[in-house]
Amino acid sequence: MIIGSGQGGVPLAADYAKEGRKVVVFERDALGGSCINYGCTPSKAFLAAAHGAGRARQTEKLGIHTQVNVDFPAVMERVRGIRDRFNQGVHKRLESAGVRVICAEASFVDERTVKGGDVTIQAPLVVINTGTSSLVPDLPGLAGTPYLTNRNFFDLKTLPSRLLVLGAGYIGLELGQGLARLGSETHLIVRGDRVLGQEESDVSETLAEAFKQDGIQLHFGVNAERVAYENNVFTLSLSNGDQLQGDALLVVIGRKPNTGALNVAASGIELDDKGFIKIDDQFHTTCSGVYAIGDAAKQPAFTHVSWEDYRRLKAILKGEQRNRHDRVLGYAVYTEPQVGRVGMTLEQAQKKGMNARSVVLPMSQIARAIEWGHELGFYRMVIDTDTDKILGATLVGYETAELVHVFLSLMEAGATWQLLEQSVHIHPTYGEALPSLARLLVED
Numbered sequence: 433m434i435i436g437s438g439q440g441g442v443p444l445a446a447d448y449a450k451e452g453r454k455v456v457v458f459e460r461d462a463l464g465g466s467c468i469n470y471g472c473t474p475s476k477a478f479l480a481a482a483h484g485a486g487r488a489r490q491t492e493k494l495g496i497h498t499q500v501n502v503d504f505p506a507v508m509e510r511v512r513g514i515r516d517r518f519n520q521g522v523h524k525r526l527e528s529a530g531v532r533v534i535c536a537e538a539s540f541v542d543e544r545t546v547k548g549g550d551v552t553i554q555a556p557l558v559v560i561n562t563g564t565s566s567l568v569p570d571l572p573g574l575a576g577t578p579y580l581t582n583r584n585f586f587d588l589k590t591l592p593s594r595l596l597v598l599g600a601g602y603i604g605l606e607l608g609q610g611l612a613r614l615g616s617e618t619h620l621i622v623r624g625d626r627v628l629g630q631e632e633s634d635v636s637e638t639l640a641e642a643f644k645q646d647g648i649q650l651h652f653g654v655n656a657e658r659v660a661y662e663n664n665v666f667t668l669s670l671s672n673g674d675q676l677q678g679d680a681l682l683v684v685i686g687r688k689p690n691t692g693a694l695n696v697a698a699s700g701i702e703l704d705d706k707g708f709i710k711i712d713d714q715f716h717t718t719c720s721g722v723y724a725i726g727d728a729a730k731q732p733a734f735t736h737v738s739w740e741d742y743r744r745l746k747a748i749l750k751g752e753q754r755n756r757h758d759r760v761l762g763y764a765v766y767t768e769p770q771v772g773r774v775g776m777t778l779e780q781a782q783k784k785g786m787n788a789r790s791v792v793l794p795m796s797q798i799a800r801a802i803e804w805g806h807e808l809g810f811y812r813m814v815i816d817t818d819t820d821k822i823l824g825a826t827l828v829g830y831e832t833a834e835l836v837h838v839f840l841s842l843m844e845a846g847a848t849w850q851l852l853e854q855s856v857h858i859h860p861t862y863g864e865a866l867p868s869l870a871r872l873l874v875e876d
């Protein structure tokens with residue numbers, strides 16, 4: 433039995449059903465979970481249009497004068513079309529594998545026994561893959577207003593002429609920059625003193641500079657205190673006394689686990705103080721036979737992690753000696769410039785007591801970046817000076833979500849920085865800057 437058709441649950445259900453097992457999936461909302469329906473897929477299809485508009489405007493510095501006309505309804509129709517296609521794909525996948533899908537919210541009534549709608553089922557193996565939902569602050573005046581979250585954002589039909597974004601993490605930056613590039617006058621309300629606060633400070637500074645170039649107004653070090661909504665206009669009162677007005681308010685301050693409806697206590701499953709499911713290194717919950725994967729189990733909240741959880745869990749259930757930690761974690765932020773990250777930062781490595789050092793190459797010194805006019809950003813690599821192994825990388829620049837895979841593979845292979853330095857990469861590419869980055873260690 434699988435509860436929630438998230439990124440790991442769907443392939444697990446399909447695989448097991450194809451092996452001839454009886455598999456049931458409970459899903460209370462759209463099949464395929466948040467990634468397909470209101471996460472990665474629609475947001476990246478949306479950003480394709482937004483960055484298309486942004487890139488077109490930036491050709492100005494190449495001597496090309498463009499006029500950008502945004503057909504917002506067409507942009508969003510395309511986004512919804514892609515989302516629907518992916519969603520249909522999940523339906524077909526589960527159906528053709530022979531999985532029984534029950535469209536209902538599931539909750540435990542006993543050990544490994546679940547009720548959803550009018551169906552009650554007990555199974556020897558239960559996997560929880562229920563993901564997360566938007567965290568909404570207890571902000572006076574907010575409840576009952578038509579504020580946006582990632583859940584209803586992709587249903588937008590008209591471009592808000594003024595947008596207020598509360599929260600400067602992944603979603604706020606991606607969708608906020610996206611709407612700004614499509615033409616919304618955008619205000620980003622940042623609680624701390626930098627955007628994407630969990631990353632290195634030069635990442636935040638570079639993104640803040642890019643956002644200013646896009647005309648986004650950044651408000652640092654302020655809290656939202658009150659919301660008013662009158663005549664279709666939001667008024668947000670900030671802790672510094674400012675009041676901002678917008679036609680849309682996007683609230684993206686983080687996520688909360690979808691565990692409230694599960695009644696986990698009936699099956700002896702423990703949650704942590706934030707409501708995430710407690711699991712051991714093998715994804716096992718505190719109830720025998722019940723496992724949890726993905727965001728709800730407090731794994732790093734990325735689709736590729738949830739998907740990889742499924743592969744690991746399957747291997748573990750087959751008796752292989754795997755655990756949930758032995759992997760190189762990579763991720764990306766799809767702003768422009770992008771942030772491609774993998775492994776440890778210098779600070780993280782040093783905190784672990786490792787002898788680590790880093791080298792940095794600014795984009796302004798990379799031939800390809802100068803030729804293409806992408807001079808904002810940098811490439812950084814962190815190495816272990818005892819073993820020469822590559823520990824991590826931070827790449828801020830054009831399409832670095834792709835480029836960072838060079839480091840991901842090298843790190844999976846346990847490679848040293850000398851291997852990268854010796855590689856002859858093609859000229860002129862962004863990729864050729866990676867051996868150049870390693871060469872900074874030789875020259876030092």
Ligand SMILES: Cc1cc2nc3c(=O)[nH]c(=O)nc-3n(C[C@H](O)[C@H](O)[C@H](O)COP(=O)(O)OP(=O)(O)OC[C@H]3O[C@@H](n4cnc5c(N)ncnc54)[C@H](O)[C@@H]3O)c2cc1C
Pocket residue numbers: 435436437438439440441458459460461462463464465466467468470471472473475476536537538539561562563564582603690691693694725726727728732733734735736737738
């Ligand atoms: C706007 C946005 C953009 C994102 N972009 C990216 C990206 O570019 N790259 C990336 O790697 N990650 C991205 N993510 C994160 C990614 O979507 C999640 O990490 C990923 O979906 C993994 O989630 P999951 O498998 O844990 O569960 P989910 O995909 O969240 O699925 C959980 C499912 O369980 C269902 N459910 C919950 N409770 C119950 C219940 N009691 N009974 C029945 N069903 C239930 C839910 O309805 C849902 O369908 C993004 C997220 C958001 C919100």
Ligand SMILES: NC(=O)c1ccc[n+]([C@@H]2O[C@H](COP(=O)([O-])OP(=O)(O)OC[C@H]3O[C@@H](n4cnc5c(N)ncnc54)[C@H](O)[C@@H]3O)[C@@H](O)[C@H]2O)c1
Pocket residue numbers: 569598599600601602603604606621622623624628629655656684685686687732733734763764765766
């Ligand atoms: N490119 C990607 O892979 C991608 C894209 C989108 C989302 N995601 C995943 O989804 C997760 C959730 O994204 P998110 O943007 O909702 O969360 P987040 O944790 O990335 O960012 C939330 C931001 O809101 C701020 N905040 C918190 N409380 C606040 C308050 N009361 N007022 C103002 N600001 C406040 C935080 O300081 C933080 O900067 C991410 O952590 C990521 O794992 C991934």
